[in-house]
Amino acid sequence: MTGNDEYDVYILAVIALLTLCSVVTRAGYFLFGDHLPLTESVRRALRYAPTAALIGIVVPELLPWRAEGGVVLDARVLAALVAIFLFWRTRSTLLVIVGGMAALWILKAASAMVPW
């Protein structure tokens, strides 16, 4: 609570609407699925949705559009490539996170020392 009633009501309304949003999108099919049938081929297609959604979140975070255009290979992208390489060699998902973070810290420290 901020003491500003109008702002508090606005935030509470946002929270209520987003909760409704969660309930409708997540539980909608669980509740009314029998009345909204989906064919087997559609279900099959839906198997690709999670990979696509996850990559859709990651790509804009890693490679955001820049004013000057083009893709910039910054420390985050290089660290992500190191993480992929580590998984390819070790099959460990934990190393993706730990190794990727370590790579980012090392790359940042190195770029701070070397004036490009």
Place this chain on the structure above:
Amino acid sequence: MAPRYRTPSWWPDGRQRQSVRAGFLDALSTLVATSTWGFVTGIALVKSGLTESMAALMTLTVYAGSAQLTSLPLIESSAPLWLIFAAGTVVNIRFIIFGAALQPYFRHMSWPKRLGLGYLSTDMAFVLFMARYGESRDRGTPDQFWYFMGIIIPCWVSWNGFSLMGIYLGSFVPASWSLDFAAILALMAIIIPLVKTRPMVMCLLVAGVTAWVCQPLPLRLGLAAAVVGGVVAGVLTETLQHRNHRNRT
């Protein structure tokens, strides 16, 4: 002989407890991702100007990181409520898709149970559950229900626990640690092992390129476009593979 206690009838029996354990073990590696995301989301909520109590209420009720993070810039610019609701729904479209795929396994249950299971379902619960039972002919078995519970309950606890930690401790973590990047790595740790077949590779490539090209679209519609593009690419590749296979034999 040890005294026997009466267990309530809904309590899982030995075989069902094994399903709970299997779900928990499968969810374990993804809990790192869930926890990191929760922590980072908690930090982001308070850094965007929400009070700690509002941020805590939001995390406990909305329980959807990407929708919460999407709403923050909109809240900061005092966007109209309908726009925030629309943006949250678009970001959550994937849950409709997941729910449609999961529903046949739980359709026999009472509506309050279905409401609860649906509300608590997560991306990871969908991915892991379909990997294990996607091809199963038997749908609606107790094992499936308890396996699902074994995933969604630890998910709920770790998400909310780490979100609250992020909300109340976040201000002590220096920005130079770049903890937001750990969330990205955690998501990558989920994606990479999924990409094993050629249709999945095509899905990943098309979704990735679409997501990159569609970045200027408002309301994270680029995310929805990436989902559509990735699914179409995956299905087309799968169909072509089947056709080639049939032609050869």
